[in-house]
Amino acid sequence: MARYTGPSCRLCRREGVELFLKGERCYTDKCGIKRRSYPPGQHGQGRIKVSDYGVQLREKQKVRRIYGILENQFRGYFEMADRMKGVTGENLLFILERRLDNVAYRLGFATSRDEARQLVRHGHFTLNGRKVNIPSIQVKAGDVLQLREKSRKIAAISESLEGVVRRGIPQWLELEKDAFKGTVKLLPVREDITMPIQEQLIVELYSK
Secondary structure: OOOOOOOHHHHHHHHOOOOOOOHHHHHOOOOHHHHOOOOOOOOOOOOOOOOHHHHHHHHHHHHHHHHOOOHHHHHHHHHHHHHOOOOHHHHHHHHHHOEHHHHHHHOOOOOOHHHHHHHHHOOOEEEOOEEEOOOOOEOOOOOEEEEOHHHOOOHHHHHHHHOHHHHOOOOOEEEEHHHOEEEEOOOOOHHHOOOOOOHHHHHHHHOO
16 A cells, blocks of 8 residues: 655644654654754745645645545545535545544554554454454444454553543543543544644635
C-alpha cells in the first residue's frame, strides 16, 4: 500500500499548524513547527501571495495529512459525504473520525494515527469480539474496540494510555482503561473535532 514515508515535521511546517503526527514529540520543545515555524524549502521564509485556490488546497492537504489519507481515498470519502444527507463538509469529517485507526488513536491506544494504523494492521485489536486488521473500517454506535490479551503487555501501548489524559477522550467515546476496552457511545458531532479545520474550503475546492 502506498504511503508517505518522508519527515512528518515537514508536513506540519508546510501547513503552518501542529498536526500531531509524531506522538509525544509534538508536545515537547523538539516539535519541528515550534523550532522553525516557517514553511520548509529555500523559499519558506519569503513573502508568498496565496490565491483562493491555494487556500482551499492547503486546507484539503491539511485534513488529508491529519488523518493520514492519500488523495484517491480522500476523494472517495468526499464523494461518499456528498451523497449523504446533511452538510457535506461535516459528513466528510464524520467519516474520517469514524475510521477504526482514528478511534484507536482517540481512545489513547497509540500516540499518533500512524501508530494506531500499524497496531490495527498487525491484528492487535478486536471489534465486537472479532479480530480486525483493516484501519478504514467505519465504526458504529455501540461498537466495542478491545486490545487483544496477548497485546496488553506492549510497553508503547501502556505508555500511550498513561498519557491519554493530556490529549483527552472525545465525548462520543468511552475508555475502560483497566480492561483495555473502548466503546463508541454515540456518533461524533462537529463540536467533537477540535482541530482548526475549515471543511467548507474543501467542499469549495472539490466543487469546481
